[in-house]
Amino acid sequence: MTSASDAIAAVTAALAQLPPAESIPEEERFKLLGAMDKVRVAMEPPVLTVRNFCFAHYGIVGIRVAISMGIFDALAAGGGSPQTLSQLSEKTKGDEKLLVRILRLLGANNLLTETADGAYQPMPLAMGFASGSPLPEAIKHFYANMKASVNLNEFFESTGYKNPDDAYNTAFQFAYKTKEHHFEWLKSHPEDLHAFNVVMGLNRQIEGAQWFDFYPVEEKLHVESNDRVRLIDVGGGLGHDIARLRERFPTLPGRLIVEDLPDVVKDIKTPLGENVEAIGYDMFTEQPVKGAKSYYLRTVLHDWPDKQALKVLERIREAMADDSILLINENTLPEKDAPEFSIALDILMMEMYGSLERTEKEWIDLLEQAKFKVVKVWRSESQGVGSNALYEAVPV
Numbered sequence: 001m002t003s004a005s006d007a008i009a010a011v012t013a014a015l016a017q018l019p020p021a022e023s024i025p026e027e028e029r030f031k032l033l034g035a036m037d038k039v040r041v042a043m044e045p046p047v048l049t050v051r052n053f054c055f056a057h058y059g060i061v062g063i064r065v066a067i068s069m070g071i072f073d074a075l076a077a078g079g080g081s082p083q084t085l086s087q088l089s090e091k092t093k094g095d096e097k098l099l100v101r102i103l104r105l106l107g108a109n110n111l112l113t114e115t116a117d118g119a120y121q122p123m124p125l126a127m128g129f130a131s132g133s134p135l136p137e138a139i140k141h142f143y144a145n146m147k148a149s150v151n152l153n154e155f156f157e158s159t160g161y162k163n164p165d166d167a168y169n170t171a172f173q174f175a176y177k178t179k180e181h182h183f184e185w186l187k188s189h190p191e192d193l194h195a196f197n198v199v200m201g202l203n204r205q206i207e208g209a210q211w212f213d214f215y216p217v218e219e220k221l222h223v224e225s226n227d228r229v230r231l232i233d234v235g236g237g238l239g240h241d242i243a244r245l246r247e248r249f250p251t252l253p254g255r256l257i258v259e260d261l262p263d264v265v266k267d268i269k270t271p272l273g274e275n276v277e278a279i280g281y282d283m284f285t286e287q288p289v290k291g292a293k294s295y296y297l298r299t300v301l302h303d304w305p306d307k308q309a310l311k312v313l314e315r316i317r318e319a320m321a322d323d324s325i326l327l328i329n330e331n332t333l334p335e336k337d338a339p340e341f342s343i344a345l346d347i348l349m350m351e352m353y354g355s356l357e358r359t360e361k362e363w364i365d366l367l368e369q370a371k372f373k374v375v376k377v378w379r380s381e382s383q384g385v386g387s388n389a390l391y392e393a394v395p396v
């Protein structure tokens with residue numbers, strides 16, 4: 001048996017030999033982190049575990065406040081060089097005593113360090129929270145969701161701890177004192193809507209293989225004429241998925257369309273590529289584009305409990321031609337040992353939407369209820385942490 005001090009020496013020596021993190025393949029890095037996490041879980045005294053549970057949220061709280069005070073913009077204005085308290089104070093909102101405490105919190109979360117002469121030196125990640133980057137939008141979005149989380153128990157008390165399945169009676173409506181669905185509420189909260197849309201695009205950066213890397217797009221979604229719609233991305237947000245598809249297949253014949261709520265489509269600022277159109281459309285109403293070769297939905301139905309998900313699928317089925325294909329690109333919970341991130345997403349879906357992350361069986365059941373037959377469930381070999389199965393289905 002190895003003593004603790006031998007283990008410390010061995011781990012320290014091994015870590016010192018590691019190449020720079022960026023040069024290690026992502027899969028290996030996740031494995032290494034997983035191994036280190038196992039050590040942490042095995043070694044952590046319960047009191048520390050409980051303390052970590054209780055204080056875990058202060059990282060996001062500190063960053064959220066710092067964004068609004070303009071701290072990251074002030075750090076970025078200094079070009080990454082150390083700045084004194086008074087230099088930062090001149091460029092930020094609020095009083096200096098508060099600034100010191102928030103800077104300290106950012107330091108405790110590895111976003112900056114204090115130099116020997118008391119100036120504040122931002123770490124590279126801190127620069128990523130300056131305005132214009134997607135990271136502050138992610139913090140704004142998840143901080144806003146936290147209001148539903150902190151009200152979850154009170155919400156359950158009011159419902160007698162019933163598993164939520166009503167999109168219009170969730171911890172979100174309870175916390176925000178609204179009757180509106182989150183997507184309706186976003187229309188009158190443009191800052192939150194923008195943050196939501198940006199976050200949807202951001203997910204792609206940590207997902208590994210994209211669906212078109214393992215699905216034979218050219219063969220399966222073949223169209224004879226350039227006028228036919230090859231694929232409609234229903235609920236496609238700002239069009240990040242469809243733009244990537246076009247980028248990957250620049251000369252693929254056929255039109256590509258992204259559909260989303262009119263306020264979302266209005267927020268599309270970047271060109272989506274050749275022969276790509278954007279249409280403002282409510283997916284609960286009649287599908288305006290009939291007979292497309294494929295109707296594709298990525299992490300759209302997971303926002304909805306079965307009742308509404310079935311309605312969306314019905315609107316698509318009505319518009320399909322004999323050779324149309326339905327593609328559902330969705331998070332799929334494994335029956336057991338689901339990753340922590342997927343489990344957290346399941347709770348997020350529950351508190352915001354009365355919805356859920358579904359298992360493969362639940363997806364297939366849902367599609368069958370909607371009168372579709374699943375032809376094949378496609379998966380990438382390198383499973384990412386997000387969307388991880390593509391359900392190819394046809395109407396029966």
Ligand SMILES: C[S@@+](CC[C@H](N)C(=O)[O-])C[C@H]1O[C@@H](n2cnc3c(N)ncnc32)[C@H](O)[C@@H]1O
Nearest residue numbers: 183200235236237260261281282283298299300
């Ligand atoms: C979780 S996001 C997924 C966005 C995109 N497919 C992706 O994977 O990044 C769900 C999308 O559904 C859209 N949505 C919600 N209700 C809708 C409706 N009634 N009609 C059309 N789109 C809707 C939202 O605006 C949002 O863009």
